[in-house]
Structure formats: structure tokens, C-alpha cells
Amino acid sequence: MKFLALLTPTAQRTLAEFGPYLVEEEQVVWESYRTGSLREFYFQPSPPVVSLVYEAENAAAVDAELDLLPMIKAGLLDRRVVQLGPWLPLEVVFDKQLMPSV
Incomplete structure (x- = not known):
């Protein structure tokens, strides 16, 4: 799951407060990326948001990965984990009953 x-x-x-954790934080992020659990990462500067895309069995596995981040351990970052899935409304494009007759 993503x-x-x-x-x-x-x-x-x-x-x-974030400065002392930067190098160790990036080392942990790199390790997650190297092992394949972390697939993508992005940064939005204003307001600051880090977006991490994980491939994992479940949300608990993602929480375990996030618990390794030094900035989370230090209480500097809050997190929200969202399970991503297929865009099912796209099925309407392929539903012949909904297609106009030509």
C-alpha cells in the first residue's frame, strides 16, 4: 500500500531548534529511501511541510518508520499519515452504461 x-x-x-538534527534526519531518510520503503519526498517552504510517500504493508509500518526520525523523536514535527488508493471514480470513463450513444 502507498x-x-x-x-x-x-x-x-x-x-x-531543527539545526542540530538536520544531518542525522537526512541519514535516516536516506536509509529509508535506500531500503525502498520511502519512495518519494518533497518540501514546501511556506508554510513548511515535508511530504513523504511510503510503500508499506500498513499505517503501523509507516508510523514505525516515522518514529525513527530524530526530529519526530525530539518533538519538533507533527505528522499525519494518509493511506492512498486507486482513484475509483475513474471507472466511470470505462462504464459502457454511462457512455453516450454515438
Whole structure:
């Protein structure tokens, strides 16, 4: 299954607090990417949001991966995990009963 993890700074945290964790954070991210569980990663600067796309058996496996991140361990990031699935409304395009007669 595919999951989207959205990471945002915890309220009342300053950018200076993140600095000491940057190298270790990227090492953990790289390891998840190398092993294949982390498939994509993106950053939105304003407001700051990190988007991580995981391939995992279930949400618990994604939470376990996220628990390894130093910034989450330090309470600097909040997370939201969303299970992604197929876009089922697309089926309407292939449903012959819904297609206009020509």
C-alpha cells in the first residue's frame, strides 16, 4: 500500500531548534529511501511541510518508520499519515452504461 506522510513543525518551535538534527534526519531518510520503503519526498517552504510517500504493508509500518526520525523523536514535527488508493471514480470513463450513444 502507498501512504502519504505530512510532517509539519510543532507549534511554538523555532527554526534554530531543527539545526542540530538536520544531518542525522537526512541519514535516516536516506536509509529509508535506500531500503525502498520511502519512495518519494518533497518540501514546501511556506508554510513548511515535508511530504513523504511510503510503500508499506500498513499505517503501523509507516508510523514505525516515522518514529525513527530524530526530529519526530525530539518533538519538533507533527505528522499525519494518509493511506492512498486507486482513484475509483475513474471507472466511470470505462462504464459502457454511462457512455453516450454515438
